[in-house]
Amino acid sequence: MSNIATREAYGKALVKLGDLRGDVVVLDADLSKSTKTSEFAKTFPTRFFNMGIAEQNLIGAACGLATAGKIPFASTFAMFATGRGFEIIRNSVCYPNLNVKICATHAGISVGEDGASHQSVEDIAIMRSIPNMTVLVPCDAIETEKMIFEIVKYNGPVYVRLGRSAVPQIFGEDYDFEIGKGVILREGSDATIIACGMMVNEAINASKLLKEEGINVRVINMSTIKPIDKEVIIESAKKTGAIVTVEEHSVIGGLGSAVSDVVSENYPVLVKKIGINDVFGQSGKPKQLMEEYGLTVENIINKVKEAIQTKQ
Incomplete structure (x- = not known):
């Protein structure tokens, strides 16, 4: 495809x-x-x-x-x-x-x-x-x-x-989108990756590589940022004890902030945020820029491992 x-x-x-x-x-x-x-x-x-x-x-x-x-x-x-x-x-x-x-x-x-x-x-x-x-x-x-x-x-x-x-295509034609609902794409109990937009594919790829190392990660496509799916976030916090958010957006006020709001008020666990770290972008090829700002499979893997190590 x-x-x-x-x-x-x-x-x-x-x-x-x-x-x-x-x-x-x-x-x-x-x-x-x-x-x-x-x-x-x-x-x-x-x-x-x-x-x-x-x-x-x-x-x-x-x-x-x-x-x-x-x-x-x-x-x-x-x-x-x-x-x-x-x-x-x-x-x-x-x-x-x-x-x-x-x-x-x-x-x-x-x-x-x-x-x-x-x-x-x-x-x-x-x-x-x-x-x-x-x-x-x-x-x-x-x-x-x-x-x-x-x-x-x-x-x-x-x-x-x-x-x-x-x-890349992630869903099939039979997919039913619902406002306000996150979708669990992969199951796991060691940590949770919550991603949106183009970073969902990177999150899936990271989880597959982590699986090869014996690390089982839940991956959620959070396509509704507001109203956010509190239920699946709280469930994931309880089940995995650590969350990594991934977005092609500032770490201030975006997906990571929305997830952190839910976790801090309902079931506090570690949340690590991957995104643009309070800086402006710059001119360059999209792939180069994604690497420059850490929006990569490798960085997701590292953050997940850090989160698991911290919760232990």
Whole structure:
């Protein structure tokens, strides 16, 4: 099965959704070729709106369409959606609890050569801090499509974080995505790895190598960051006694912080966080950047071993 970027799957899912629902409209901020909303624009030109390089207007127009009974999907790069669009998202989308879906692509350092100005490593933290906002991060193309079809049925603000780089397929066509539920991909009792987005595949690969050394690790795909699945986190803390979180995002305010909140209040165990350690990104090839910032199978393995050693 070939690798597919979640942004590619998003573009295809929108077209499928558009065939089924006439109330779905799509907006973009002059980046439709990159966000892949251009596919929807070609198929449904009267239901697509290019707002130009004006992200606040992009979100504001989506709000207006939502109040008129449409289901707007607003897209641009994650840096601009959550950065330039923050005030409108807070005051015009989430405060009145409007049914707007913000699907931002090119998140994280895997944007690559575009560099720090375009590499959003703060977007999850920003979005999960806003009341009424649901925050989702699919790990592959299958989950992306299932997620898009699920959020159209959900009434309320949603932020979906999508990537530029192609990623391996993890789920089959029979997978059922559910908002607010983590998925256990591999079982184990020595430690738990909780990952999201493109780091889920790395977590799986790390667990396989650890298995060869006699270390059995539970792996969870936490594609819903908010509302997070407290039940599976607490269960994992009790069963394994140590957790390693892995995300292509700052260690401040993202998946690791959300998991730590749950653990500290319900069943305190060691949580080690792998992510961007309070620094900006830089220009480079995606693979080089992942290695530079420790988003690798090797680092996951080392952190798991450290966590197991500490709990003992």
